[in-house]
Amino acid sequence: MCYATSLTKSKKEIEETFKRDFAVPLEYQKHYHLNGFGSGMLHIIPMETDRIYPSNWGLIPEYAFEDPAGFKADYNTLNARSESIFSSRTYKKSAAESRCLILADGFYEPHHYKSKSQPYYCKLEGHKLFAFAGLYTALDDELYSASIITVPANELFEQIHNKKKRMPLVLDDQFLNNWIEPDLNQKQVEELMRVGFTTTPFETYPVSNAIYQRGVETDVPEILKPVEPIDPALGGGELTLF
DNA sequence: CCAGACGTTGTT
DNA sequence: GTCTGG
DNA sequence: CCAGACGTTGTT
DNA sequence: GTCTGG
Numbered sequence A: 001m002c003y004a005t006s007l008t009k010s011k012k013e014i015e016e017t018f019k020r021d022f023a024v025p026l027e028y029q030k031h032y033h034l035n036g037f038g039s040g041m042l043h044i045i046p047m048e049t050d051r052i053y054p055s056n057w058g059l060i061p062e063y064a065f066e067d068p069a070g071f072k073a074d075y076n077t078l079n080a081r082s083e084s085i086f087s088s089r090t091y092k093k094s095a096a097e098s099r100c101l102i103l104a105d106g107f108y109e110p111h112h113y114k115s116k117s118q119p120y121y122c123k124l125e126g127h128k129l130f131a132f133a134g135l136y137t138a139l140d141d142e143l144y145s146a147s148i149i150t151v152p153a154n155e156l157f158e159q160i161h162n163k164k165k166r167m168p169l170v171l172d173d174q175f176l177n178n179w180i181e182p183d184l185n186q187k188q189v190e191e192l193m194r195v196g197f198t199t200t201p202f203e204t205y206p207v208s209n210a211i212y213q214r215g216v217e218t219d220v221p222e223i224l225k226p227v228e229p230i231d232p233a234l235g236g237g238e239l240t241l242f
Numbered sequence B, D: 001c002c003a004g005a006c007g008t009t010g011t012t
Numbered sequence C, E: 001g002t003c004t005g006g
Helices: A011-018 A068-074 A092-097 A155-160 A173-179 A186-195
Strands: A004-007 A031-035 A042-046 A051-057 A079-081 A099-104 A106-113 A116-124 A130-138 A144-152 A166-168 A202-206
Touching (some): A004 A099, A004 A116, A011 A051, A011 A099, A051 A099, A092 A186, A099 A144, A099 A173, A144 A186, A173 A186
Antiparallel strands (some): A004 A106, A099 A130, A106 A116, A116 A202, A130 A144
């Protein structure tokens, strides 16, 4: 998936880590569980801006600017598959011209076991900030829309996200600036998507199924508390290296 | 040719 | 706006 | 795990 | 009978 993320750090820590300021500081809010189907904002660094901007989650292509709500109702663009961004009518323009860094410090993946599902919270060692590779369009001067790129799951994430076996493209720190360089050609972007996934170890553990329920306030610190795994083969809490 | 798609993977 | 499918 | 599919396509 | 999807 990657239909839910977290960004729990302070404005100051985010600005220091990514060495850029918030363009619209008042828009920033921490999120412990930001649901892609909700209305909470992502925070992104669009190409050639050098600042951090709020962004709706779910890229609205330019051809749909007349009716963004109608488009959202018909098409799910929370994620964009790396394999098809250059052939997709919806994503190709952004793939070539409008890539972004999507700031986060965690995300949620569903794990399936005996016809049940349990979400796993996934974060980097030390709960460090990181950036997803993303695509965007500019809705106006201060608001964007964006999608998180997904790639085939690696050895860790195919155990966790064991149904779809996909994972969001978490960029290694060394590639952050590369991803938003304006003059990359298709081959270079494709190479970054192939080799850009972070080598930093992940820590993953199961959390409450409450994040699947409607009408429950899940965007609270307690949502990050580990719970008992339903799958005995996948322990929780340990550092998983790969 | 023209109408219609254009997207991805979630749970109860 | 542009591509795909019927 | 268990239920359900298991297939291909131009028509009114 | 065996694979896929939920």
